[in-house]
Amino acid sequence: MTTTPRTRLSPEQRREQLLDLGVRLLAHRSLDELSIDLLAEEAGISRGLLYHYFGSKQAFHEAVVRHAADDLIAQTTPPTDGEPLVRLMTSLTAYVDYVVANHEGYVSLVRAAAGGNESLRAIYEDARSSLNSRAFREDLRGEVVADTPANRLVVRAWSAMAEDAVLTWIDDPHGMTQEDLIGFLVASLPAVIAVTPEG
Amino acid sequence: MTTTPRTRLSPEQRREQLLDLGVRLLAHRSLDELSIDLLAEEAGISRGLLYHYFGSKQAFHEAVVRHAADDLIAQTTPPTDGEPLVRLMTSLTAYVDYVVANHEGYVSLVRAAAGGNESLRAIYEDARSSLNSRAFREDLRGEVVADTPANRLVVRAWSAMAEDAVLTWIDDPHGMTQEDLIGFLVASLPAVIAVTPEG
DNA sequence: TCACTCTATTGACGGTCGTTCAATAGCGCC
DNA sequence: GGCGCTATTGAACGACCGTCAATAGAGTGA
DSSP states (O other), X not given: OOOOOOOOOOHHHHHHHHHHHHHHHHTTSOGGGSOHHHHHHHHTSOHHHHHXXXXXXXXXXXXXXXXXXXXXXXXXXXXXXXXXXXXXXXXXXXXHHHHHXXXXXXXXXXXXXXXXXXXXXXXXXXXXXXXXXXXXTTTTBTTTBOOOHHHHHHHHHHHHHHHHHHHHHHHOOTTOOHHHHHHHHHHHHHHHHHTSOOO | OXXXXXXXXXXXXXHHHHHHHHHHHHTTSOGGGSOHHHHHHHHTSOHHHHHHHHSSHHHHHHHHHHHHHHHHHHHSOOOOSSOHHHHHHHHHHHXXXXXXXXXXXXXXXXXXXXXXXXXXXXXXXXXXXXXXXXXXXXXXXXXXXXXXXXXXXXXXXXXXXXXXXXXXXXXXXXXXXXXHHHHHHHHHHHHHHHTSOOO
């Protein structure tokens, strides 16, 4: 038992350390397997310190999910110019690349959000609509996708399809290359918009 | 404190009672808010009895989710004849009707499965592929959807889109009628299949 | 009607984990 | 080199999961 003597960090450093560790541990565990005990031990601190910084397990989980979601947003920078469908393809490629590179972490993020409470889902929804708005609200509006209520529902549903397709493809490519996958995703958006009831 | 005297039921009756209660409570709670304590109190029994019947909290959760999934399958009987796309529409209508009628319960089911462990997800996947196979594997194969690996991935992704669309629509119809929604879902399947890379 | 048996059911106990809070000890400052 | 601020600790409490020997309800036979 090598009990490290207490090390005193600045609040910013400590917060960052705990959030990074939380995201890292989340990659190989579900959210409720991410206990305060486990994290405190991994970080070499007492349980009490986590409560000093985050107040509750719930709040800590929210902070970890937000941290992971921010990472996703940051690492998939939006294209700023070019043809609408090309921008969409660029955006989707960045997304697929990110999911491929952070497979376990991304799956944990999605599951944590889907199975979590209102707050966790809201955080994930924010990230998702942020990804969507990059591709549609600013770029494709009025070009590929008219901004109608029905189309908003359809675009949201389409992004659920895209997420499922990417995660399924990673587990088993079904004979498709990454280009096939992205090509399908890009083409499917106008395809489903075309069959949307008039809005 | 009115402590009811112990009532002795047959194992079948007791099991049924506990599962029904579990599904009913799940409608207004997440799965990990469904504690053994809570359920035992609601059922008017001791915690020990739940362990006698289900062995563990995990096993009880699985039984509840399976019970709810079976209910979904049972209440959405498959069409047996007619044109392929008509059968698809009938099947989707039954699905949408079910989700509308059991909104809270269905949402809890989906969230429990998505946020749960391997076993819970497997149960939900079974139910989902059972719904899918009704509409595609037996009916549409070779007619609307050729049975290729890529198409399997696409059909799976399409069903994720359908689920998201229905749940979003229930919260906010976005100006769409139920016929609009179902029409969109029916039309979107051939639409996305049409842009699937050759398999 | 009364044992008697079978087993459905209980309640108390041990362990894990989330949460609180008064006490402790690093680190910068004078 | 001492002092004060505050980052950090660890013990204590409650809620909940899981176990098991003891208990009591209900049918059965006389």
